[in-house]
Amino acid sequence: MRALLLSLVFALAAPSLAAAQTDTIQLRPIDRATVRIVSLRRLEPLATEGRRTHQRRIVANALSTHGSGVAISENLVLTARHVVWGADHWAVIPPRSNTPVAARPVYVDLEHDLAIVYVDGTLPHHISIPEPRPLMLSEPVSVSGYPLDLREPIPAAASGEVSRVTRRGELHLTMTVNPGHSGGPVIDRQGRLVGIMSARGRSDQGIEGLAVAVPLNAIVAARDQAPPDRPTFDQSERDIARAIAWLANVGDRPLMEERADIEPLVQRASSFPAGDADRDAIFAALAWNLLNELLEHTGANGLRELYPNEQAAGRQLLQSAVSLARRAYSVGPYVRRRYPVLRAVRRGQTVAHAPEEQR
Amino acid sequence: MLVVAACLALVPGCRRRATTTTAWGQGYNPNAGHNGYGQPSYGAGGAWLPVQPAEAGFRCQMPGRAEVRERRGWAEDGVPFRTIIARSQMRYGTFSIASTHWEGGIAGDALDQTRALAERIAEIGELRNREVQRLSVPGYYGREDTGRTQDGAFVAIRQFVGRERLYVAVAVVANEQGQPLRAAELFMESLQFDVSDMILPRGQPDIALPTFVPEVDFAAQMPPFTGGDSRSLTIADQDLKLRSFESVGQRTFRVIVLEMEERPPEGFLDRVAAQLDLGEAGAPVHTSGYPGRAYRSATLRSHAIVTASRVYVLQISADEGSNDAAEAFFQSFRIL
Numbered sequence A: 001m002r003a004l005l006l007s008l009v010f011a012l013a014a015p016s017l018a019a020a021q022t023d024t025i026q027l028r029p030i031d032r033a034t035v036r037i038v039s040l041r042r043l044e045p046l047a048t049e050g051r052r053t054h055q056r057r058i059v060a061n062a063l064s065t066h067g068s069g070v071a072i073s074e075n076l077v078l079t080a081r082h083v084v085w086g087a088d089h090w091a092v093i094p095p096r097s098n099t100p101v102a103a104r105p106v107y108v109d110l111e112h113d114l115a116i117v118y119v120d121g122t123l124p125h126h127i128s129i130p131e132p133r134p135l136m137l138s139e140p141v142s143v144s145g146y147p148l149d150l151r152e153p154i155p156a157a158a159s160g161e162v163s164r165v166t167r168r169g170e171l172h173l174t175m176t177v178n179p180g181h182s183g184g185p186v187i188d189r190q191g192r193l194v195g196i197m198s199a200r201g202r203s204d205q206g207i208e209g210l211a212v213a214v215p216l217n218a219i220v221a222a223r224d225q226a227p228p229d230r231p232t233f234d235q236s237e238r239d240i241a242r243a244i245a246w247l248a249n250v251g252d253r254p255l256m257e258e259r260a261d262i263e264p265l266v267q268r269a270s271s272f273p274a275g276d277a278d279r280d281a282i283f284a285a286l287a288w289n290l291l292n293e294l295l296e297h298t299g300a301n302g303l304r305e306l307y308p309n310e311q312a313a314g315r316q317l318l319q320s321a322v323s324l325a326r327r328a329y330s331v332g333p334y335v336r337r338r339y340p341v342l343r344a345v346r347r348g349q350t351v352a353h354a355p356e357e358q359r
Numbered sequence B: 001m002l003v004v005a006a007c008l009a010l011v012p013g014c015r016r017r018a019t020t021t022t023a024w025g026q027g028y029n030p031n032a033g034h035n036g037y038g039q040p041s042y043g044a045g046g047a048w049l050p051v052q053p054a055e056a057g058f059r060c061q062m063p064g065r066a067e068v069r070e071r072r073g074w075a076e077d078g079v080p081f082r083t084i085i086a087r088s089q090m091r092y093g094t095f096s097i098a099s100t101h102w103e104g105g106i107a108g109d110a111l112d113q114t115r116a117l118a119e120r121i122a123e124i125g126e127l128r129n130r131e132v133q134r135l136s137v138p139g140y141y142g143r144e145d146t147g148r149t150q151d152g153a154f155v156a157i158r159q160f161v162g163r164e165r166l167y168v169a170v171a172v173v174a175n176e177q178g179q180p181l182r183a184a185e186l187f188m189e190s191l192q193f194d195v196s197d198m199i200l201p202r203g204q205p206d207i208a209l210p211t212f213v214p215e216v217d218f219a220a221q222m223p224p225f226t227g228g229d230s231r232s233l234t235i236a237d238q239d240l241k242l243r244s245f246e247s248v249g250q251r252t253f254r255v256i257v258l259e260m261e262e263r264p265p266e267g268f269l270d271r272v273a274a275q276l277d278l279g280e281a282g283a284p285v286h287t288s289g290y291p292g293r294a295y296r297s298a299t300l301r302s303h304a305i306v307t308a309s310r311v312y313v314l315q316i317s318a319d320e321g322s323n324d325a326a327e328a329f330f331q332s333f334r335i336l
Helices: A002-023 A216-225 A235-247 A255-271 A277-297 A308-331 A334-338 B002-010 B110-125 B179-189 B268-275 B323-332
Strands: A034-049 A056-071 A076-079 A090-093 A101-108 A115-119 A140-145 A156-165 A171-174 A185-187 A193-200 A210-215 B048-051 B058-063 B067-074 B080-090 B093-102 B128-137 B140-148 B154-161 B165-173 B209-213 B218-222 B227-235 B238-248 B252-259 B280-287 B290-296 B300-306 B310-317
Touching: A034 A076, A034 A235, A034 A277, A034 A334, A056 A140, A056 A193, A056 A235, A056 A277, A076 A216, A090 A115, A090 A235, A101 A235, A101 B280, A101 B290, A140 A193, A156 A210, A171 A193, A193 A216, A210 A216, A235 A255, A235 A277, A255 A277, A255 A308, A277 A308, A277 A334, A308 A334, A334 B209, B058 B080, B058 B093, B058 B179, B093 B179, B110 B140, B110 B154, B110 B165, B128 B154, B154 B179, B165 B179, B218 B252, B218 B323, B227 B268, B268 B290, B268 B300, B268 B310, B280 B300, B310 B323
Parallel strands: none
Antiparallel strands: A034 A056, A034 A090, A056 A076, A076 A115, A090 A101, A101 A115, A140 A156, A140 A185, A156 A171, A171 A210, A185 A193, A193 A210, B048 B058, B067 B080, B080 B093, B093 B165, B128 B140, B140 B154, B154 B165, B209 B218, B227 B238, B238 B252, B252 B310, B280 B290, B290 B300, B300 B310
16 A cells, blocks of 8 residues: 555656756846857768668768857847858757747958847847956856757756966856857856857867856957848748757757658659759758658668558658759759758669669 | 779769878879860870760770779669679770769769778779879869879779769779879860759850759859859968859859868958958858858958858849849859
């Protein structure tokens, strides 16, 4: 009887314990304004073996980079320049969310590692940029950001202190940071912005525990130089931002669980007029990956082995993937460089031949 | 020979730019006094015969009678490929060329693939005294790697990247002055490629086409190139390599690429603008997330963009009515 009561207590307590764990971390105002920024660089072919079918399949592997940024108005995000460079499509994800919004740099600083990104829509929280003030050596500071794992929806904090300001104007901090912290806000004890995280010392060069930030006076100058005009986003860009988030696995969920949202976007991409090779390539890859997940989910080697009620959907995904891949191929020769997976996708062969020579 | 076998085995499906330009080894200088593409008149141990396998996309001259064969297979991404190999073996050396075509053409970073292939061949052949040189072949990217085997045989590997095919030519000749090296030179100089496979498009002047220059990592919509330049210069104590690609028709389109060994110092873009006479500085601009600035002179509108190791200068005529064309050109530009 006692054992039954105890098990009942724990059964009832389990959900509450789970809820309590997520509530044990409270976000500071700076954390609520700190966002993830994802850039898509390449879509490469990745050979995998189906979990159920054991068939060799080629899927699109998104090579993306991510960093952090801080909202300085309801639609402007301040980040590090190197978080946005080298890409032509970006997505911004607010904290406690996996829903991306389209974003585009409006200002990239020539001299400092700073950029200002404009987002589609309204961010729920932002901070103001204070007036620069002298910092005290050894003054405690902390940084907010999304180190290491893009899938984490809540920013991580790291703490340290002001080490010095170099003759080149860099703010050196005694702090351990990791990839993904770049672009994140550095704040003082009062939660006021003092810098933007830029780099860390390289341990292979014997440098330990050093983080480099862009100081506030450079941030103020960048803000003042940023052009006032703001871009507009069309549906295509909004869809691309969502596709990037799916391909980069921001939500850490199989595509099959997002299928109801993905399929309409793929169909819409197919209906847009030709001319945007990046959009076509991204949606070709997304449709292809979803198709392969569908096949594996049902243990089907090919479309014909799908359940009858899934065959139409499978055919639609295949048709979209192949036609978008071929369309992208025809528009821009750089497509093959940036999206090499399309060479396989355009063939429409969901089971891939192993690399070998014919005898 | 081991090196040739290694080349032929590695060519299909195999994986830093050849930026080093060095002098040729003595006795082998394909750029000096060559007779164009193939005039077999040297009787270097056998008559030189034309070799032009069907659907291979190349032709050349080889000593003796070349053996031609074909290999088919599948690449890592499951895409079928076909390699056509022509090979001629003489007493003093072996000459071969392989042309590989993948369904869907070359994907990924082709220049990185050529570098990796050259490194792999050099490793297998244990080549010493290696030298690397970029080749100037209109419409294609080309590189040459040369070296010596352990027993002193001279090895030359030329790779050309087209739109659909990769061409790998190898000459391995005996360690003798004169005839063998001259034969290697003649073979390499005789190579010709199907113009339809050129990376850089040919077309009507003044009609913008998708253009991709893999060697300096940019893509843009611009008319076919009519000329260009390649030289060295110094700006702010930095030694730079300048390459330009231009299309001169009703309007002038030009892309200048400056390559640097070190990160650009503060204020570098202003100095570049002054040296290249870009004119009055305008608003900040950015391309592919990289920062830059707009400039305007009496005749040209420019955008100068800075990356970690390069400055890209995009230029277009500043005539009346060119605003739309300029915006289209600047918007189409990508740094890959």
